[in-house]
Amino acid sequence: xxxxxxxxxxxxxxxxxxxxxxxxxxxxxxxxxxxxxxxxxxxxxxxxxxxxxxxxxxxxxxxxxxxxxxxxxxxxxxxxxxxxxxxxxxxxxxxxxxxxxxxxxxxxxxxxxxxxxxxxxxxxxxxxxxxxxxxxxxxxxxxxxxxxxxxxxxxxxxxxxxxxxxxxxxxxxxxxxxxxxxxxxxxxxxxxxxxxxxxxxxxxxxxxxxxxxxxxxxxxxxxxxxxxxxxxxxxxxxxxxxxxxxxxxxxxxxxxxxxxxxxxxxxxxxxxxxxxxxxxxxxxxxxxxxxxxxxxxxxxxxxxxxxxxxxxxxxxxxxxxxxxxxxxxxxxxxxxxxxxxxxxxxxxxxxxxxxxxxxxxxxxxxxxxxxxxxxxxxxxxxxxxxxxxxxxxxxxxxxxxxxxxxxxxxxxxxxxxxxxxxxxxxxxxxxxxxxxxxxxxxxxxxxxxxxxxxxxxxxxxxxxxxxxxxxxxxxxxxxxxxxxxxxxxxxxxxxxxxxxxxxxxxxxxxxxxxxxxxxxxxxxxxxxx
Numbered sequence: 001x002x003x004x005x006x007x008x009x010x011x012x013x014x015x016x017x018x019x020x021x022x023x024x025x026x027x028x029x030x031x032x033x034x035x036x037x038x039x040x041x042x043x044x045x046x047x048x049x050x051x052x053x054x055x056x057x058x059x060x061x062x063x064x065x066x067x068x069x070x071x072x073x074x075x076x077x078x079x080x081x082x083x084x085x086x087x088x089x090x091x092x093x094x095x096x097x098x099x100x101x102x103x104x105x106x107x108x109x110x111x112x113x114x115x116x117x118x119x120x121x122x123x124x125x126x127x128x129x130x131x132x133x134x135x136x137x138x139x140x141x142x143x144x145x146x147x148x149x150x151x152x153x154x155x156x157x158x159x160x161x162x163x164x165x166x167x168x169x170x171x172x173x174x175x176x177x178x179x180x181x182x183x184x185x186x187x188x189x190x191x192x193x194x195x196x197x198x199x200x201x202x203x204x205x206x207x208x209x210x211x212x213x214x215x216x217x218x219x220x221x222x223x224x225x226x227x228x229x230x231x232x233x234x235x236x237x238x239x240x241x242x243x244x245x246x247x248x249x250x251x252x253x254x255x256x257x258x259x260x261x262x263x264x265x266x267x268x269x270x271x272x273x274x275x276x277x278x279x280x281x282x283x284x285x286x287x288x289x290x291x292x293x294x295x296x297x298x299x300x301x302x303x304x305x306x307x308x309x310x311x312x313x314x315x316x317x318x319x320x321x322x323x324x325x326x327x328x329x330x331x332x333x334x335x336x337x338x339x340x341x342x343x344x345x346x347x348x349x350x351x352x353x354x355x356x357x358x359x360x361x362x363x364x365x366x367x368x369x370x371x372x373x374x375x376x377x378x379x380x381x382x383x384x385x386x387x388x389x390x391x392x393x394x395x396x397x398x399x400x401x402x403x404x405x406x407x408x409x410x411x412x413x414x415x416x417x418x419x420x421x422x423x424x425x426x427x428x429x430x431x432x433x434x435x436x437x438x439x440x441x442x443x444x445x446x447x448x449x450x451x452x453x454x455x456x457x458x459x460x461x462x463x464x465x466x467x468x469x470x471x472x473x474x475x476x477x478x479x480x481x482x483x484x485x486x487x488x489x490x491x492x493x494x495x496x497x498x499x500x501x502x503x504x505x506x507x508x509x510x511x512x513x514x515x516x517x518x519x520x521x522x523x524x525x526x527x528x529x
Contacts, residue, residue, distance in 0.1 A: 003037035003060055005051055021053040026362070031062055044095065045412075050361045055244055055251070057360050065096040068406050074098035083376070084394040087369035088414050097407050100416035103400040105130055108138060111417075112392055115346050117150035118157070118426045118461045120433050142392045146385050150461075156183040157425065157461045158345070161489065162231050163199070164217055166481035167443065167467030171279025172450050174206050174213050179464035181210025191382040192338050193327035196232050200323045203283045212283040215265055221291045225259035229305070230484040232326060234337030234358035237305070243295075248359055250305070256293040257300035257309065261318045263291040285317045306332075327382075333358060335374045335382075340364075342384060343373065346391045348418040349411065356486050365412040421491045424476035425460035428506070432459070435510035436517035444469045472506045 005021045008014050023033045030047035033039040039049055044066040048059045078099050080086045092099055103111070109129050113121050121129070129137065145151065156179065165178050185195045202211035218224045222241060229237045239245045240255035264286045290299035290312070301309040302318050304325035310318060327334055337358055344350035351364040351373075364370040373387070380386040391397050399417045407415035422430065432439050441454040444467045454463065460473065466481050475497050477490030501507055511518055 001039045001062070003033065003039060003049060003051065005037065005053060005058075007053060007056075017053050021051050024050040024052075024361075026050060030064055044409075046095070046365065048361075048363050055249070057249060059361065059363060061363075063094060065094065066406070068096060070096065070098055070406065074406075078395065081393055081395045081398075082390060083372050084369065084390065084396050087366060087372055088394075088396045091366050091369070091413055092415055095413060097410055097413060097415050098404060099395075100400045100402060100404055100407060102395060102398050103417065105138075107400070108398055109141065112138075112141060112145060114422065114426060114430075116145045116154070116388065116392065117148060118154040118423075118429065119150050119459075120430050138398070139393055142389055145392075146389060152183060152187045153459070153461050155186045157463075159186065160464075161479055161481060162484065163214060164227075164481045164484060165213075165465060167445075167465040168480065168482065169217055170213060172447060174216065174279040174281075175465050177207050177210035178213040179210070189383065189385055192377075192384050193334075193382040196334075197323045197327050200228065200232075200326060201317065201319045203285065203317075206281045206283065207279065212281070215283045216267060216281040219267075221259045221262035221265070224262040224265065225255075227484045228322075228326070229258070230356055232337060233305075233331075233333040234340060234352075234356045235305075235333060236357065248361065252293070252295055253300055254303070254305060256291060257303035258305050260291045260300055260302040261304065261310075261322045263299075263302070264289045264318060285319070287315075329378045335377055336370065338382075338384070339370065339373045339377055339387070342387055343391065346388065346397060347414060348420045349414075353412070354486060356484075366414075421493070423489070423491070424473045424478045425463075427476060428470070428472050429459045429461055431507060431510065434517070435507075435513075436520070437510040437513045437515065439470075439506075442469050443467060471504070472500065475500050 003018070003023065004016065005018045006014050007017045018037050021037065023035065023037050025031055025033045025039070026048045027045060029043050030045040031039050031041050031049070033049050037051070039062065041062070041064055044064045046061065046063050048061050051058045051060065075089065075093060075098065078085075078089060080089060089099065106126060106129075109121050109126060113119055129141065134140065159182050160179060163178070163182065165175060165182070167175055170178065185198075190198075199211045199214050202209055202214060204212055206212045206216045214227075215224065218227055226236075226238055229235050237245075237250050237255055237258070239248070240250040240252055242252070244251045265283065266286050267281045267283050269281045292299055299312075301312060303309040304322055307325040310321055314321075325331060329335060336352075337356075340350045340352050340355050340358065344353075344355045351366055351370050352358055352362055376390060377383075377387050396414050397417070399414070401417040401419045403410070403416045410416070411418070421427070428439060438457045439460065440456060441458055441460070441463060442452060443450070443465070446452045454468075460470075466478060470478070475494070477492065479488035481488065510516055513519060
């Protein structure tokens with residue numbers, strides 16, 4: 001198929017610029033495209049052709065159904081439980097890609113608890129759930145999980161990754177305040193838009209207002225702008241810092257206009273390096289000061305991305321106008337970013353991959369589903385628990401991870417559940433739970449007059465700080481929380497992990513402990529059963 005590109009100029013004339021445009025396929029396994037815009041199908045799936053001309057971008061889409069014969073019952077038995085399933089099944093039908101059946105109760109319980117709480121169910125909990133004949137028991141389980149205290153532990157830890165809670169750059173009292181602030185927001189089920197607003201406009205003592213530590217971590221307006229964009233819009237704008245983005249819409253002017261919103265954010269106190277002083281910084285805003293754009297030698301009017309510019313002389317904190325734009329339901333990026341993060345946390349693969357790479361030229365695998373999830377979150381006033389509940393109740397989430405011969409190659413349309421390795425902290429807690437031996441945790445570099453060890457029984461997901469000594473957590477990809485990027489956390493397998501599980505002291509010491517589950521069972525001389 002030959003792509004044709006027409007450019008509409010400001011003087012009204014239209015010109016065929018097919019020869020001068022640049023082209024890229026978003027999935028070479030589905031289709032390729034050459035330098036003249038000639039696209040060729042290479043396999044089944046969906047693909048977007050990215051077209052770029054004079055800093056303008058457009059996409060052309062192609063859908064290629066799987067060439068396979070399906071019996072009439074492949075979709076008939078798959079009744080949707082909610083709107084998620086309706087959109088997923090519609091996409092699967094278009095692609096001639098049959099869904100796997102629903103998983104069994106034991107699998108669902110383990111999966112839901114790990115994804116919602118980060119903990120394994122106990123044997124007693126499993127037996128009780130399996131014995132329950134109530135057809136609504138999975139829905140009841142969802143309600144129970146969202147109300148458990150472990151939910152607060154898990155999602156406090158998850159948002160602490162995003163907001164960079166780390167002793168590498170903050171003192172213990174600041175860590176306590178920052179982590180405590182996040183925990184309180186999760187426990188209160190603060191709407192996501194309100195939580196983000198509180199972060200963006202935070203000020204005052206970092207020990208009294210934990211959210212203000214967000215600015216204690218960032219000393220430069222450009223750092224503040226890049227982190228806000230990455231964390232809350234799922235977009236990286238760094239490429240526009242030196243020049244117009246080569247393959248995206250963001251210009252150097254837009255970058256510095258956005259960063260200028262933070263030019264008057266100041267801090268005082270603390271002194272010395274990150275580990276000196278009392279850790280108390282005072283965040284405030286000045287009434288003057290602009291960020292100069294190096295390439296032009298002057299400042300750009302402070303402007304949210306794609307938003308309305310503020311007057312240089314406008315009174316008040318510029319971040320208030322930024323927050324209004326940022327968390328607005330009309331912002332095309334804000335709702336999409338958090339929906340995509342939560343979806344990826346539960347389904348393993350984001351509708352947009354990677355989850356913090358939201359841009360025009362990286363479209364969702366199911367745009368209609370994405371839009372429906374965005375509307376759902378907006379209608380429920382950014383209640384993340386409600387979004388999670390809807391996902392957990394869907395048939396899409398409850399599908400078996402066992403692929404069918406006819407959907408084995410699918411990696412992005414959710415015809416089956418995608419298995420993934422547990423996060424480092426969840427995995428270590430699971431080892432401790434299974435063996436019955438808690439892990440001892442110590443700060444990597446304890447400061448004078450601070451505890452040298454966390455209370456025994458503290459789970460990895462309850463640690464307020466990643467600056468904790470643990471060979472296991474480091475080997476299995478714990479993030480350092482130094483930059484706002486999902487790439488900091490790794491789930492890649494390695495030989496180091498294999499050798500540590502076999503020969504290391506994490507598992508072996510727990511198995512050999514006199515009070516381990518295994519030792520107690522052996523001492524009790526139980527039957528093999």
